[in-house]
Amino acid sequence: MSALLEVSDLSVHHGQLEAVRSVDLTVTAGEIVAMIGANGAGKSTLLRTIAGLHTPSRGTIHFDGRDVTGLPVHARVAAGIALVPEGRHMFGSLSVEDNLIAGAYSRRRGPWTVDKVVELFPWIGERRRQQAWQLSGGEQQAVAIGRALMSNPRLLLLDELSLGLSPIALGRIYAVLPELVSAGLGVLLVEQDVAQALSVAARVHCLLEGRQRLSGRPSELSMSEIEAAYFGTGRAAASVGEAQ
Amino acid sequence: MTILNDIIQGILLGGLFALFACGLSLMFGVMDVINLAHGDVAVAGVYLAVVLIPASHIPALWIFVLVVPAFMIGGYLVQRYLLQPSLDSGAITTLLVTFGLSIVLENVLLEVFTANSYSLNVGSLVSSSWQVSSQISVPYLDLVILGVAIVVLVALQLFLVRTRTGRLVRAVADDREAAELVGANYRHLFAVAAALAFGTVAFAGLALGAYTQVSPTAGPTYLLYGFEAVVIGGLGSLWGTLAGGLVLGVATTLGSQVDPNLGSMLPHLVFLFVLAVRPRGFFPKRAVT
Amino acid sequence: MSDLALRPERVAAEPVFVVSRSRRPASWAGVLGIVLVVLLAVMPYVVYQSLTSTLVNFFILVTIATMWNALAGYAGLVSVGQQAYIGVGAYAVLIAAQHGIEPFVAIFIAVGVSVVLAYPVSFLVLRLAGAYFAVATWVLAVVAYLLVLRYPSLGGGTGAPLPGLGNIGATLLGAYTYWAALAVAVLAIVAVYLLLRSRLGLVLTAVRDNEVGARSIGSRVTGAKRMVYMLAAGGCAGAGAMIAISQLNVQPGNVFNVQWTAYMIFAVLIGGLGTIEGPIVGSIVFIVLQQTLAQYNAWYLIILGAVAMAIAIWARRGLWGTLVSKVPIHLFPVGYYVHAEPGVTERRGLARLLFGPARRAKRHPTAPTPSGPTPSGR
Ligand SMILES: Nc1ncnc2c1ncn2[C@@H]1O[C@H](COP(=O)(O)OP(=O)(O)O)[C@@H](O)[C@H]1O
Ligand SMILES: [Mg+2]
Numbered sequence: 086m087s088a089l090l091e092v093s094d095l096s097v098h099h100g101q102l103e104a105v106r107s108v109d110l111t112v113t114a115g116e117i118v119a120m121i122g123a124n125g126a127g128k129s130t131l132l133r134t135i136a137g138l139h140t141p142s143r144g145t146i147h148f149d150g151r152d153v154t155g156l157p158v159h160a161r162v163a164a165g166i167a168l169v170p171e172g173r174h175m176f177g178s179l180s181v182e183d184n185l186i187a188g189a190y191s192r193r194r195g196p197w198t199v200d201k202v203v204e205l206f207p208w209i210g211e212r213r214r215q216q217a218w219q220l221s222g223g224e225q226q227a228v229a230i231g232r233a234l235m236s237n238p239r240l241l242l243l244d245e246l247s248l249g250l251s252p253i254a255l256g257r258i259y260a261v262l263p264e265l266v267s268a269g270l271g272v273l274l275v276e277q278d279v280a281q282a283l284s285v286a287a288r289v290h291c292l293l294e295g296r297q298r299l300s301g302r303p304s305e306l307s308m309s310e311i312e313a314a315y316f317g318t319g320r321a322a323a324s325v326g327e328a329q
Numbered sequence: 330m331t332i333l334n335d336i337i338q339g340i341l342l343g344g345l346f347a348l349f350a351c352g353l354s355l356m357f358g359v360m361d362v363i364n365l366a367h368g369d370v371a372v373a374g375v376y377l378a379v380v381l382i383p384a385s386h387i388p389a390l391w392i393f394v395l396v397v398p399a400f401m402i403g404g405y406l407v408q409r410y411l412l413q414p415s416l417d418s419g420a421i422t423t424l425l426v427t428f429g430l431s432i433v434l435e436n437v438l439l440e441v442f443t444a445n446s447y448s449l450n451v452g453s454l455v456s457s458s459w460q461v462s463s464q465i466s467v468p469y470l471d472l473v474i475l476g477v478a479i480v481v482l483v484a485l486q487l488f489l490v491r492t493r494t495g496r497l498v499r500a501v502a503d504d505r506e507a508a509e510l511v512g513a514n515y516r517h518l519f520a521v522a523a524a525l526a527f528g529t530v531a532f533a534g535l536a537l538g539a540y541t542q543v544s545p546t547a548g549p550t551y552l553l554y555g556f557e558a559v560v561i562g563g564l565g566s567l568w569g570t571l572a573g574g575l576v577l578g579v580a581t582t583l584g585s586q587v588d589p590n591l592g593s594m595l596p597h598l599v600f601l602f603v604l605a606v607r608p609r610g611f612f613p614k615r616a617v618t
Numbered sequence: 619m620s621d622l623a624l625r626p627e628r629v630a631a632e633p634v635f636v637v638s639r640s641r642r643p644a645s646w647a648g649v650l651g652i653v654l655v656v657l658l659a660v661m662p663y664v665v666y667q668s669l670t671s672t673l674v675n676f677f678i679l680v681t682i683a684t685m686w687n688a689l690a691g692y693a694g695l696v697s698v699g700q701q702a703y704i705g706v707g708a709y710a711v712l713i714a715a716q717h718g719i720e721p722f723v724a725i726f727i728a729v730g731v732s733v734v735l736a737y738p739v740s741f742l743v744l745r746l747a748g749a750y751f752a753v754a755t756w757v758l759a760v761v762a763y764l765l766v767l768r769y770p771s772l773g774g775g776t777g778a779p780l781p782g783l784g785n786i787g788a789t790l791l792g793a794y795t796y797w798a799a800l801a802v803a804v805l806a807i808v809a810v811y812l813l814l815r816s817r818l819g820l821v822l823t824a825v826r827d828n829e830v831g832a833r834s835i836g837s838r839v840t841g842a843k844r845m846v847y848m849l850a851a852g853g854c855a856g857a858g859a860m861i862a863i864s865q866l867n868v869q870p871g872n873v874f875n876v877q878w879t880a881y882m883i884f885a886v887l888i889g890g891l892g893t894i895e896g897p898i899v900g901s902i903v904f905i906v907l908q909q910t911l912a913q914y915n916a917w918y919l920i921i922l923g924a925v926a927m928a929i930a931i932w933a934r935r936g937l938w939g940t941l942v943s944k945v946p947i948h949l950f951p952v953g954y955y956v957h958a959e960p961g962v963t964e965r966r967g968l969a970r971l972l973f974g975p976a977r978r979a980k981r982h983p984t985a986p987t988p989s990g991p992t993p994s995g996r
Binding site (some may be wrong): 440560590593597 | 687690693696698745746748749750752753754756757759760761764765767768876877879880883884887915916917919920923924926927930933934942
């Protein structure tokens with residue numbers, strides 16, 4: 086199967102700081118790939134660059150075989166890339182329903198409607214007229230996911246899904262992920278909860294100070310290996326011997 | 330009784346101020362820009378009408394059907410090719426560029442049309458009025474201007490709430506990045522907001538031209554009234570803006586009862602007072618900026 | 619102390635500029651600055667009065683541009699209402715002269731009154747930021763204008779002639795006016811320079827280069843801004859006094875005109891915001907264009923405005939800043955450099971010091987950061 090997303094040799098700078106250093110990555114349709122790493126490792130920067138919010142200083146991003154490295158954010162949404170940003174970024178003064186409708190601004194064809202999102206997160210039904218800033222963090226996270234789905238993406242980028250979520254809300258969201266993926270969606274997931282990431286992902290990558298320290302299938306990686314890559318301890322042999 | 334009459338006149342005048350203010354409010358709310366050329370754009374609208382009325386044989390009352398769309402297109406282009414690049418280079422730059430635009434526009438009008446004042450002859454509307462009682466008489470023109478102001482505000486509100494683009498204009502004011510992430514080109518949305526602002530200020534200019542004589546240097550005065558209405562009313566709330574305009578209008582007519590100089594000064598004093606005690610205005614919305 | 623070179627300038631007086639790579643060329647610049655001022659000071663003896671009266675306008679422009687640059691370029695305060703203090707200065711001279719005080723002496727009174735007035739006003743306006751500050755200052759100028767109209771003794775809307783100078787011969791008056799305007803301009807530049815060299819200047823530079831870090835010294839920042847605001851009020855009043863004296867007439871519609879602010883902004887933007895030299899360079903360009911296009915009414919102003927807008931957007935450093943970025947010159951080394959990021963140590967020219975290597979886009983903190991590979995750290 087050809088890759089949906091193909092990131093090669095990607096480096097991103099914030100001014101002087103090289104936050105992402107020559108990262109290679111693929112995501113195929115119907116697959117969940119997880120990105121783990123400590124705070125400040127560059128995970129958000131990587132996702133935001135894939136979404137088009139940062140310009141890479143080196144490397145390319147191909148989506149569905151097409152080079153999207155130079156495309157603006159909105160053109161990537163139109164192509165089918167959706168990012169649920171860290172911190173959710175609701176449209177605070179819009180109602181919950183308007184947030185979802187706004188998600189469909191790109192007019193991509195697909196199955197998602199407000200009703201479908203309500204089916205996914207039933208509580209939204211009775212709160213759709215509320216302004217988004219009145220929601221709790223977990224509720225906003227769900228709306229943010231719903232809003233991203235409304236663009237009918239083919240690739241969903243999820244940044245820090247579990248941040249600020251109650252275990253119940255988190256469980257609910259992780260429960261729907263396989264459902265979404267089985268419909269052909271590719272997911273690139275950033276997660277600080279390593280166990281959670283390992284349990285859902287087909288493949289994981291670990292970033293340390295912007296570098297890819299470890300890549301592989303969860304079943305093939307030992308806990309000590311992951312720990313070493315995550316904290317940068319031990320021999321930290323760069324084991325990037327992964328089948329793409 | 331004359332006080333009551335003054336207040337009624339002031340409220341009617343306030344509609345004009347609100348018309349100036351709503352475009353400013355929109356651009357400030359959406360992209361954090363105060364267009365210091367706003368008043369000059371309105372004045373330019375009067376001069377465009379002065380040129381277009383004889384050329385098109387459209388009566389002055391209906392000339393807005395040409396002027397307003399022309400200004401909306403102009404607003405879109407100004408935002409896209411002048412203000413957006415300045416926004417990209419910093420907030421101070423935008424302020425300076427709109428100020429430069431104000432001075433340039435004013436001096437171009439002075440060069441082309443000399444310092445002469447013009448007004449728009451809207452026929453019998455100017456002279457006739459509605460005699461409510463022996464003390465109170467309401468000029469039809471003032472009523473029409475207040476009516477136009479309310480219709481424009483309602484239309485603007487409907488556009489922002491009901492339409493796909495309007496919804497995203499509000500969204501981009503809340504969170505620009507999130508708007509990009511739902512597939513919107515924020516530059517386009519900014520330009521749409523500017524187009525709406527220029528359209529409303531074209532209405533304001535035409536109303537002003539019907540109301541009084543307008544000279545090329547009149548712009549800043551109305552920019553200031555508009556901004557004051559925005560601040561008094563509280564940023565980001567169109568109805569607060571209308572209320573702010575009414576406050577200024579009443580301050581003008583009441584001050585004018587003492588002398589014309591005070592009529593010009595009192596709205597500014599009210600504004601400075603509000604700035605001193607309630608810098609966020611009287612109807613502040615949850616922070617939009 | 620090295621690499622001294624002399625450079626002719628395009629001013630009529632053939633002054634000299636110091637070019638130096640040294641970090642402390644101040645003493646040399648000081649000496650040559652004095653030479654320049656002396657050369658300018660003897661001008662009334664050697665050139666026609668038409669030229670000296672043009673130079674009076676130039677000095678007035680240099681004064682107000684320097685003040686606006688201190689406000690916007692260093693304190694981050696975009697004032698659109700400096701004409702308030704120009705008007706206050708002009709009317710202070712008028713009122714003093716009406717009471718028998720020598721107008722040239724009254725320049726000091728004008729400056730003093732303006733500084734004192736600016737103090738309470740600063741408490742109202744310095745709470746405001748950005749556009750609020752800009753418009754509030756503008757409104758204050760309009761109120762000052764309307765207030766003056768209320769006093770018939772000041773001539774109302776038509777203004778009043780300036781008494782007290784009738785007994786001086788025209789030539790001598792021209793020379794006195796020239797020297798006074800030169801003195802005001804020089805003092806304005808020196809005052810801004812000294813203020814920026816002081817601890818307050820350090821505070822302001824810290825704010826501009828690193829807003830977050832400077833929050834910890836918040837109260838001192840307000841104090842520094844207040845100092846700059848009051849200084850700018852005094853400087854503009856000095857210029858206003860010179861306008862009154864050089865025109866022998868004070869008209870409210872002239873002295874309170876927002877076009878003065880346009881002049882200072884255009885001069886500063888063209889010359890280079892945030893450098894001491896920029897306003898001077900911009901004023902030269904301004905006056906030269908004004909003189910060249912004198913027969914085409916206000917078109918010079920339209921051209922200057924358009925150029926200033928273009929420079930503000932696409933060439934933020936202005937003429938001087940661009941020159942400095944190519945050749946490391948700095949006549950007035952006020953550039954303390956404060957930055958949070960390590961690794962940026964190379965000091966290259968005043969503009970770079972003052973603007974810092976990174977663009978500031980604080981209003982949209984989430985905007986995509988333009989990034990690129992850096993030569994270091996590879
Ligand atoms: N917009 C930005 N400007 C400057 N530096 C940034 C920006 N965003 C992130 N960084 C820096 O880049 C590094 C990586 O950050 P980030 O990608 O957010 O890491 P993570 O998501 O893994 O916690 C950090 O050192 C962070 O401080
Ligand atoms: Mg992150």
